[in-house]
Each structure stands twice: as structure tokens, then as C-alpha cells.
Amino acid sequence: MLTTFIPLGVTLVAAPLVPGLINKTKAAFAGRQGPPLFQLYFDLLKLLNKGAVYSRVTTWIFRAGPIVSLASVIVAALFVPVAGTASLSFSGDIIAFAYLLGLGRFFTVLAALDTGSSFEGMGASREVTFAMFAEPTLFIIFVILARVTGSLSLSSMLTQAPLVGTPSMAGLLALVVFSLFIVCLAENSRIPVDDPATHLELTMIHEVMVLDHGGPDLAFILYGASIKLFVMVAMLAHLVFPMPDGSPVQSGLVFGSLMALITIVIGIVESAMARLRMVRVPRLLMAACMIACFGMIISLR
Amino acid sequence: MEHVTQLLLILVILANLFVLGSHPLGACIRAVAFQGIALGLLPLSLHPEERSIHLFVIALGMVGLKGFVIPGLLFRAIRDAAIRKEQEPLIGFNTGLFLGAILVGLGFGIAGKLPLPPHTGSSMVVPVALSTVMMGLLVIVTRAKILSQALGYLILENGIYTFGLILAAGLPGLIEMGVLLDIFAGIFIMGTVIEHIHREFGSISAHKLVNLRE
Numbered sequence: 001m002l003t004t005f006i007p008l009g010v011t012l013v014a015a016p017l018v019p020g021l022i023n024k025t026k027a028a029f030a031g032r033q034g035p036p037l038f039q040l041y042f043d044l045l046k047l048l049n050k051g052a053v054y055s056r057v058t059t060w061i062f063r064a065g066p067i068v069s070l071a072s073v074i075v076a077a078l079f080v081p082v083a084g085t086a087s088l089s090f091s092g093d094i095i096a097f098a099y100l101l102g103l104g105r106f107f108t109v110l111a112a113l114d115t116g117s118s119f120e121g122m123g124a125s126r127e128v129t130f131a132m133f134a135e136p137t138l139f140i141i142f143v144i145l146a147r148v149t150g151s152l153s154l155s156s157m158l159t160q161a162p163l164v165g166t167p168s169m170a171g172l173l174a175l176v177v178f179s180l181f182i183v184c185l186a187e188n189s190r191i192p193v194d195d196p197a198t199h200l201e202l203t204m205i206h207e208v209m210v211l212d213h214g215g216p217d218l219a220f221i222l223y224g225a226s227i228k229l230f231v232m233v234a235m236l237a238h239l240v241f242p243m244p245d246g247s248p249v250q251s252g253l254v255f256g257s258l259m260a261l262i263t264i265v266i267g268i269v270e271s272a273m274a275r276l277r278m279v280r281v282p283r284l285l286m287a288a289c290m291i292a293c294f295g296m297i298i299s300l301r
Numbered sequence: 302m303e304h305v306t307q308l309l310l311i312l313v314i315l316a317n318l319f320v321l322g323s324h325p326l327g328a329c330i331r332a333v334a335f336q337g338i339a340l341g342l343l344p345l346s347l348h349p350e351e352r353s354i355h356l357f358v359i360a361l362g363m364v365g366l367k368g369f370v371i372p373g374l375l376f377r378a379i380r381d382a383a384i385r386k387e388q389e390p391l392i393g394f395n396t397g398l399f400l401g402a403i404l405v406g407l408g409f410g411i412a413g414k415l416p417l418p419p420h421t422g423s424s425m426v427v428p429v430a431l432s433t434v435m436m437g438l439l440v441i442v443t444r445a446k447i448l449s450q451a452l453g454y455l456i457l458e459n460g461i462y463t464f465g466l467i468l469a470a471g472l473p474g475l476i477e478m479g480v481l482l483d484i485f486a487g488i489f490i491m492g493t494v495i496e497h498i499h500r501e502f503g504s505i506s507a508h509k510l511v512n513l514r515e
Contacts, residue, residue, distance in 0.1 A: 170304050171311040286395050287322050290402040294314060297409050301424070 007082035012074070015230040016040035016223065018263050022190075025267025040226060047219035055212065057116050065111025066213060066220040069104035073224045073231075076100035079154045080231045083255035084243035086155035093153050094142045098135065101187070104224065105131055112209035123208030126278075130193065130205065133285035134186045140292040141180055144172065147299045158238035175295035177239050182288035184232040184266075186281075188225065191270040193281050233262050305346040310429045312339045313463070314405060317436040317456060322398040326448065330375050333455050337367025340459055344466055347426070359477050363462075366481055371455065371488045378448060378492040382499035389445045389506065397443060401436055408432025426467060433460030445506050447498065451491045458484055 020037040027034020078088040112120040145157040186193045189206035237258035316336035341363030412428035437457030
């Protein structure tokens with residue numbers, strides 16, 4: 001019984017490492033030493049020991065926001081395989097997965113609107129606008145994977161897709177991985193879409209919505225964001241390379257190195273690219289969506 | 302070789318989508334050059350059992366001409382006419398991308414209904430050819446600048462070439478050479494014409510070319 005929850009446990013423990021590794025990569029590109037790999041753990045501990053300050057205009061929605069979004073991301077993480085096995089999987093859990101992520105976003109947006117600050121309202125509007133482009137792409141990717149593997153559960157779709165041996169599979173997987181990578185960058189507000197390092201700037205999206213949260217609430221939000229990033233990178237890792245059938249140690253090693261590799265690629269993308277102009281972002285997401293559509297057309301034949 | 306063929310055809314479609322959805326003219330020219338190279342390599346992967354000197358010559362001519370010579374001519378036209386390196390599409394880029402995806406779907410749909418000879422190499426050649434032709438037309442229709450229209454013409458021609466690839470092994474080399482020469486001459490003349498139009502009118506927007514005069 002306990003072994004079922006090992007994948008979830010790994011996700012919960014290792015998630016803060018992913019942003020740490022991205023920051024290390026970016027620092028290496030900039031020629032700095034950068035913050036330590038475990039910086040996010042220290043930050044979370046520090047924030048959890050602080051008290052929270054709440055504005056008088058906010059209601060219970062503002063306090064519920066971080067808790068609901070963290071909880072929904074953790075439940076969504078149940079369905080994502082770690083090194084080939086997921087804690088929980090049933091036919092059709094892709095819909096649950098996508099809408100749990102959506103629920104988390106919905107409550108973050110509500111909490112941002114609840115503060116009554118026009119600045120946060122702007123961020124909320126942007127977040128929802130870009131999600132509108134990212135979510136169909138995610139679903140089209142799911143349709144492709146369901147079509148080629150004949151399965152409707154996230155973990156078996158992700159683990160079986162690289163093993164399908166039809167000739168069009170290599171190109172199709174490349175299309176899927178590319179569009180999922182862009183969705184991953186957009187969903188986690190990484191660089192070509194949003195800059196996680198900027199504060200108090202008029203162009204930011206995700207960071208602006210959480211400006212009024214402090215203390216434990218901010219810790220929940222940061223932790224939830226790192227789990228979401230871990231989950232998306234884990235999905236990519238399973239698609240890029242099939243997990244070996246051998247011992248858990250072997251597949252764990254393969255999984256770990258794939259995770260590190262993809263995380264470093266994200267770091268390189270962030271170091272090499274500038275944030276896109278706000279009006280260009282929908283076009284990037286639209287392109288990812290069209291590429292996924294093209295993949296779907298190929299897979300449906 | 303089936304893998305390589307599929308990958309090359311996917312790259313061809315991606316180049317089309319890139320041209321439909323991207324802003325700078327230079328990047329679009331490079332994308333079309335890239336498409337030309339991918340198409341040049343296609344006969345080698347499509348007919349692996351009959352790799353003759355004839356096929357290699359076609360591939361080499363195609364890669365050289367469409368990958369390097371024609372883009373070079375277009376870049377020279379940009380430089381000589383000092384064209385602003387931005388396009389002015391009549392419809393937005395997002396709409397263009399969306400229409401492009403619909404055309405890809407349409408190409409695949411029509412190809413399934415065509416009465417084709419049973420052996421056509423890879424199953425994706427015909428749909429990719431059809432949708433490339435349609436996307437080339439879309440570029441010609443929706444772009445105001447003559448240079449962008451030339452790019453659309455090139456994409457259109459690439460689509461027709463892809464269609465012809467089904468029969469490539471049976472095609473005499475002389476006809477192949479003739480077609481390549483035609484395109485070369487076409488682009489060459491277009492480049493010169495662009496320069497003249499630019500000198501005469503101070504602009505290469507097709508909107509200003511509305512009435513004929515002696």
C-alpha cells in the first residue's frame with residue numbers, strides 16, 4: 001500500500017530542486033555562482049515560520065486561494081508517472097489532470113481579483129488569456145497520445161507512447177514534445193512567455209498575481225509552482241525516452257538524469273532568449289497549438 | 302527510410318506554418334530555403350531501392366538551387382531595394398496560422414479521396430504536396446509585398462515538385478533540369494523587376510500597382 005505513494009513522495013520531495021537547477025544553469029550562463037541548489041527549500045522554511053498579513057478588503061477567497069491551488073496541484077501530481085509508475089491512474093484521468101491544473105489556476109486568479117488591486121486584476125486577465133491558448137494545446141496533445149497508445153490514462157499514455165513502432169511515430173513524437181515544451185514554458189510562466197525573475201514590472205503575468213500573499217501563503221504558492229513545473233518536466237521526460245523495464249534503481253537513474261537534462265534545457269532557453277513582447281505571446285502559443293493540430297491530423301490517419 | 306521521409310515531410314509543413322506565422326522577411330526566406338533543402342533530400346529517402354546518378358543529380362541541383370542560389374537572389378533583392386524587413390499581411394498572423402492548419406487538414410482530407418496509383422512511396426507525400434500548394438497560394442493572396450508574394454510562389458512550386466516526386470524515378474533528367482531552370486529564371490526576373498519597381502515607385506507594395514500605363 002505504501003509503495004503506491006512512492007512516486008507522489010518523490011514528486012513532493014524533489015520538486016523544489018527543479019527551479020534550483022534552472023537558476024543554477026542561468027547563473028552559469030551569466031558567469032555567476034548563483035544561489036545554492038537547495039535555495040527554494042530554505043525559502044520555504046523561512047516563509048513557513050513567518051506570519052501572514054491580510055488586507056482588510058480581502059475575504060476568505062484570498063485565504064483559500066493558495067491552499068486550494070496547492071492541494072489541486074498535489075492531487076494532479078498523483079496521476080503523473082515518476083520513473084514509469086504513477087501513484088494513481090484510471091481510464092480518463094487526463095481530464096481530471098487537466099482540470100485540476102485549471103482549478104488551481106482558477107483559485108489563484110480569484111485570490112488575485114479578491115485583493116481589489118487593479119495591478120493584480122491585470123495579471124489575472126493575462127494569465128487567463130494565455131491559459132486559453134495553452135489548454136487546447138494540452139488537450140490536442142492528449143488526443144494524439146490517446147490515439148497512438150489506445151489508452152486514456154495519463155501514466156500509460158506517457159510510458160507507452162515512445163514504444164509505439166510505427167514509422168510516423170518519430171516525427172509525431174517530435175511534434176508532441178515540441179508543443180508540450182512550449183505549453184510547459186507557458187503554464188509555468190518561464191521565459192519566452194513570462195519572466196519569473198522580475199517583480200513590480202508592468203509586463204509580468206504570474207508574479208503579479210501573488211504580490212499580496214505573504215508568509216505561509218507565499219510558501220504554498222511557491223511550492224505549488226515548483227510541483228507543477230516538476231510534473232510538466234516529468235511528462236516531457238517520459239515522452240523523450242522510454243523508461244527501462246529493469247529494477248527501480250535503474251529506471252530511477254534514467255528518470256533522474258532525463259529530468260536534469262530537460263531542466264537544464266529550460267535553463268538554457270531562458271538564458272539564450274529574451275521575454276517575448278506581450279502581443280507576440282499568443283502567436284507563440286497559437287503556433288504550438290497548430291503544430292499539435294498537425295500532429296493530430298497525422299495521428300488520425 | 303520511411304522514418305526519414307516522414308520527418309522531412311513534417312519539416313516541409315512546419316516551414317510552411319513558419320512562413321505563415323512569422324514576422325521578419327529574412328527569417329521567412331531562410332525557412333523557404335530550409336524547405337528547399339528538405340525537399341532536395343526527399344527523393345533520396347523516397348526511392349531508396351533505385352538510387353541512381355540521376356536521382357543524386359536531381360537532389361544536388363534542388364538543394365543547391367532552392368537552398369542557396371534562390372535565397373541568395375532574394376536577399377540581394379532586399380539589400381538592393383533597401384526593403385524594410387517587415388511584412389504587411391492583409392490578415393493577421395494568427396489568422397494566417399489558423400487558416401494554414403485548416404489547409405493542412407483539407408490537404409490530408411482531399412488526398413484520402415483521390416484516385417491515385419497504388420504505389421506512391423510514402424503515404425504522406427500527396428497530402429503534404431496538396432497542402433503545400435494551398436499554403437503557397439494563401440501566402441500569395443494574403444501578402445502585400447511583392448517579395449513575400451515571390452516567397453509564396455516558391456512554396457507553391459515546392460508543393461508541385463513534391464507531387465512530381467512520386468514519379469521522380471521515371472522522369473527524364475532533362476525535364477527536371479528544364480523545370481529547375483524555369484524557377485531560377487522566374488526568381489531572377491522577379492528580383493530584377495522588384496528592383497525596377499522599387500526605383501520607379503519608391504515602394505514594392507502591391508497595393509500601389511493598380512493601373513496600367515504606357
